[in-house]
Amino acid sequence: MSARRKSVADNELLIVRTFNAPPSVVFALWSSAEHMKRWMGPKDFTCPEATIDFRVGGRYRAMIRSAQHGDNWFSGVYREIVPDKRLVFTYTWENEGPSAGLEMLVTITFEARDGRTLQTFRQAPFSNAERRDSHVGGWMQAFDKQAAYAESIAKEQAA
């Protein structure tokens, strides 16, 4: 048996969430533009535009909108599609901003749990999957610690 430890989880942004629906439905929320428009984007954002060419190598492009932040386009390419189980795609913001043009990789797995779905979402700021897979070590842990250090130092310097 393989260990339950998520080996790359600490390299990345990791969000685990259980949804009250079977994996086929949760998966469809990612694979269909009509579904995606209904939920994509943070609170106070709508997603008025989404096009999806759902096949490996196919592109998607979508826009989220808010009164405060305007229209924000993002797009990417599907790298892996295992229906109802696993989805991997690239993700790039097209607008100006700190993340503009930085290609990220999103990996999502879906697991059935008593009629519900455990969705494991990962996002890594790597330029490609090969680079991501070659990396070891814990970014998130490093960030947590270093951000704390950084803040205490910034405070010291300000004092």
Next chain:
Amino acid sequence: MPDLLSATFSALADPTRRAILARLAHGAATVNELAEPFEISLPAVSRHLKVLEGAGLISRGREAQWRPCKLEPERLKAVDDWLSVYRRFWEQSFDKMAAYLEELSEGEANERPKKKRR
């Protein structure tokens, strides 16, 4: 030239460089001091420092001989801010996803589902 955020992530994606940053969080240090805990050559440490400096994560003093290295916390803060923005982005999206799923299942209970998978 790649953008600064990419350079920062790239610089952080190495355990030796993160260890160097952790050491510098306790105060400025020379290349020799930084090299001590590692089983790598001074030139190798210098290369790591160059990457960290290029990413804005450290700065180095002007004194030609010892050029002490110093952590630049602003850059790490930027990385942390960047990640927390994404965490919020997705967590709020998933809240909406859960609400939408609820809507869908209510719809399904009331009317026949339009698309059945099998």
